[in-house]
Amino acid sequence: MQYRTTQIGLIAMAIAFWGSADAAEVTPDQADFFETKIRPVLVKQCYGCHSNESGNARGGLRLDTRELTHIGGSSGPAIVPGDLDGSLLFNAMTHQDFVMPPRSEMLPESVIDDFRKWIEMGAPDPRSGAVTEIRSSIDEQQIQQAKAEFWAYQKPVRRPAPNTDGNWSLTDIDRWIEAELVENELAPASDASAYTVARRLYFDLIGLPPTTEQIADFQKAWDSDPTTAIANAADQLLQSPQFGERWGRHWLDVARYAESSGRGVNMTYPQAWRYRDYVIDSFNSDKPYDRFVQEQLAGDLLPVSSDQQWAENLIATGFLAMGPKDVNQRNGTQFAADLVDEQIDVTTRVLIGTSIACARCHDHKFDPIPQTDYYALVGIFGNMSTYFGAPASSIGIARGLQTQQTSNLLRMPIDDPNPFEKTVSPTELESMRERLASLSTELRETRMNQRRPGATPVPISRLARMTSEIEYLSAKLGGYDPEGRPISFCMGVQAKEQPEEVRLLVRGEIAQPAQVVPPGFPRVLSDAPASIAEGSTGRLEFARWITDRDHPLTARVMANRIWQHLLGQGIVASPENFGSSGSAPTHPELLDHLAVEFVESGWSIKSLIRQIVTSRVYRIDSSFDQTSFEKDPGNKLLWRANMRRLDAEAIHDAMLFVSGKIDLQRPPASLVAESGYMRVRDGNLVNLFDATGNASRRGMGSGMAMGMSGGAMRDRFRNQRRGRFGGNREEGGMSQATLPTPGTDRLDMASAEYRSVYLPVVRDEVPRALAVFDFAEPSMVVGQRESSSTPNQALFLMNNPFVTAQADALARRVVDEAATPAARLRLAFELCFGRSPNATEVSAVRQFLNDFEDVQSSRGRVLAMTALCQSLLASADFRYID
Known part of the structure; x- marks a missing residue:
């Protein structure tokens, strides 16, 4: 059984867009009706403002051809066959939302009845304009030539990996990389340290740093066999629920995910x-x-x-x-x-x-x-x-x-309603129905009275309030079943x-x-x-x-995206443009190899990730070499690892992680789901129908068109956790502060302690913690983010409430878990960087703490440690993988 929701407005738009029946389908009787009843009225009453002959097309509307009548003007289709409500010409003739002809009495009832009958019979219209035929400048020969010659239009083919001398290459991936390096007289960098590879692997796969214990375990395994160490760690991380949060966010970048229209x-x-x-x-x-x-x-x-x-x-x-x-x-x-x-x-x-x-x-x-x-x-x-x-x-x-x-x-x-919607009683439902019926009758009578000669004008504000309440009640009622239970909806x-x-x-x-x-x-x-x-x-x-396995591009494009997220740059540097104006692949045979492997693995993303991270090229160091740089300044051939700054989410989540404040449970729905249908203005969620434009606490929930919501339900649901697609909800802690009251707090959500993938992504109002570090523009397809270093980032790290809160939490954690100044210093470094401080760092920190005012008092020690922790969170070592 299919579950469908009907919406007359969109169907009307579509009918207007795709055109109507050909003139040949109009019967003689229908043509006679149009010529005697409809066309004369259009000529007399409408063509003066809406025809080509008169030189007028007010509002972009022309009514002198069938096609243009159906397309309509700036307000929408003038005629939608079979749909009186969607036909704006009929709306104007009956003086509903528009008044046409302007400054005149309503047309005679007989004329209106004729137009009603005509539209209901399908608006048969024998008028026809000459249809232009556009001829393409691209012929079949050019298309076939491109298919034969351009790499992207040909099916990926697995080729034997080149033979390489020595023992550097471990996999076929490495052999393709090494062959290009040898051909260009370049040597790959040496392997990075176990510590560096561990951080790289954890951030790449789950977006969180490894703990000191995890680094130590990895180091021990690395000492025995680096390949096995990486493979075992990768297997564990690929099974972590945090993997989907990390890699799902990559997909949301290209899917232009957002929680508002923009x-x-x-x-x-x-x-x-x-x-x-x-x-x-x-x-x-x-x-x-x-x-x-x-x-x-x-x-x-x-x-x-x-x-x-x-x-x-x-x-x-x-x-x-x-x-x-x-x-x-x-x-x-x-x-x-x-x-x-x-x-x-x-x-x-x-x-x-x-x-x-x-x-x-x-x-x-x-x-x-x-x-x-x-x-x-x-x-x-x-x-x-x-x-x-x-x-x-x-x-x-x-x-x-x-x-x-x-x-x-x-x-x-299925029954999986928005967790912020509550059941309403039959009494409440009936009260809403009665109020809706009363308002609808009042509005209809008010409009009828307005059409009478000499009627006293009704203030527009009154009509607006009535209409808004009708819409609100209609939508709210549409969000509940007859027993008052909220209905589950999706986009x-x-x-x-x-x-x-x-x-x-x-x-x-x-x-x-x-x-x-x-x-x-x-x-x-x-x-x-x-x-x-x-x-x-x-x-x-x-x-x-x-998704056919022989499609020339689908597997290549996704394999390139996976490679880019792991190595820092794609084999094709323009991930959304594999055409002639895009970047040519640096390693075309390797790209084909990855695409074929991807398909043959059953289109397994995890399998392809595992292949890449267990290659030799994934573990090389980012150390600089002047000779290699001069030959390949852009590192297109991967003679070294690309130095990468953490993206916005990893920085945000790593701060929560090291401070001990991170909540790894999925929160219920989102702030936007709690707020319901609102308008976004200046960082606030504003009541949609607030005529003054002022912020309002009342939320418009997410029923069929809108429903119920609001801060009053926060306590009821603040401990709920959502399972997958309506599964059981588990109890868990979630502070009330993580969900600001709609319309009163900014959307920054600086107090939220769950992972950043669950922060609200509202177009034009992305949380500051994400926006300042080059978060993907949610109105665009973003396959590769920018990675900048700006003064705004420094100011954010010094002053933002989220950063200062995490620094304070980290300082308290360090003080609570370590007894001596030396132990606290070591713990702070281990939490932030996964390593102990070196001698130079120890000396610098001691000097900093000694110079700190009132360091001898308990309060002074906490403030000094907070300042130190904030400086560690703001450091390049924290923000960069390599």
Whole structure:
């Protein structure tokens, strides 16, 4: 059984976007009805402001052709066949949200009845404009030539690793590296110390530092056999639940994960956390990558054996719903086109390293991708409905503060509600229903009275309050079953029942449709035309095509990402661009080797990671050599290890780890889930319908369109822990301070003590602890982060409350666990760096402590130790792996 949520607004947009029936389908009786009842009214009442002949297209709306009438103007489609509510022309004729013709009485009831009948019969319209046909400048010969000559368009092939002299190489990976070094007369650096490799391995695999005991154990094993030491440590770390939190965050970077829409009106996504947890759990379970991709592209279409699996698949499709959205875009057709474009862009760049969205307006400038290939994908992605969850707007009132484009959520087939929603009593439900009915009647009567001549104007503020409360109550009621239990929802997509044809748009303009383009796949990456079943949207076929073991790019792109995260740079330095304008691979045969190994391992990410970390090249030192530098300044050939600064999450989590404050349990949902539907402004979560724009404590929870939430429920849930996909919740400690009251505290969450992957990622309001250290911009696909060193980072390390709190906790830990000054100094260094201080460091620290004011008093000793601990947390040794 499939669980679907219907939303008339999005379907209306889509119908307008994909076009309507051909003129040949209009019967003689329908044509006669249009010519006698509809066209005369349009000519007399509308063409003066909305036609090509008059030279007017106010609001971007033209009504003199069938196609342009359906496309509509800046506010959306003028006519949606079969849908009175979605047809804004009918809305204007009946003086609902718009008044047309302007400054006039309502048209006669007979005319309105004719238009009602016409729309309900499917809006048959015999008018037809000449359809432009765009011819591509990229022909079949050019596509075939590119397939034959360009490396990225050819299937990866395993080649025998080169023979190498000596005993440096341990694996085939090393042999490919060594062969390039020898050819360029370079020598690899010597092996790094056991201490350095241990830190490298722990941070790379779980994002946390090793303890002193773990380093000692690793050193002992290293002394016997370095390869075995690394392999055994890797096996343990790959099974750690912290592995998924580390590597899941890498995927969230490219999936542009965030908990708000961003852009002009930044609305929260209270259900986004489900996708985050799905990604983490998928990495921990080593879900085969081909299955992982298929679930995200077409989870709603895959066969399932249980409701649990079906729910997981629905959550996975949040990948397509997660992107930034201009929810204040007035033109629904433009919004639908931009939504599909963003989905195509993220899918092709992340999965196959190809920016096919560049062909939206014209043939691709660099790669053999004609514009028709882009619209072939629009035919696939456009034939689904996206459920991102945005509350309804106030029907034209206070539009600057409200969302113009709305969406429901998908109902899940299991009981796994937002943990911050509570059951309501039947009495409360009935009270809300009665209030909703009363308000709806009052608003309807008020609007009817306003249309009467001489009526006293009703203040807009009153209408806004009534409308907002109606929307709030409607959505809140939609979030509960008849017994008052909260319903479980998620973000995601669903296929349309009936696929609709797509037209190419001239220069990407929605007002200039050209020829119909059938759904399909990029031809330069396909051996044969797409085989899409009759009546299918083609999305499941696309998901299976992109994960085919013979696809030239999918395995290469992911193998390159894994290599990059472990070695510091990709074999292809442009991880989202494997095209002709991207970087050429430094070791093409090695990349093919990794891709083939990846596929033959069953698409196991953990298996490929294990192969790489047990290679010789992974353990070499980062020491500098002038001669080698002069030959290869960018270290493209990997003659030494790349020095790497820890990323934002590792710095944050390592501070919590060494201070002893880290909470390794997964927190319930997220701050955004607790707050519900809010608008983000100046670091605060603001009540969506607060007409004044002031911060409010009242949250809009995450029911079907919005529901209930708020700080009052924090105590009820503060000790809950979420299991996977609705599993049992375990008891655990979580301080109330970790969840600030919505609308009153900033989103920095400096007091949170769980891992940074669970901090709220709100577009334009990323927590300071992450943003200052080059956190991935959540509105973009970020395959490789920047790594900067800036004054802002130094100021953060000196002054931020999170840093000072961890320094204080670390100092108290050191004082409590060690009895003498020497022991405390040694412990502080071991906790922060995994090693004891050397003689120079001991001397410098003693001088620092001796100079510290009032060091002899107990308070002075604590303050001095706090200052010392803060300096250790701010040091380069703490922030760099090598």
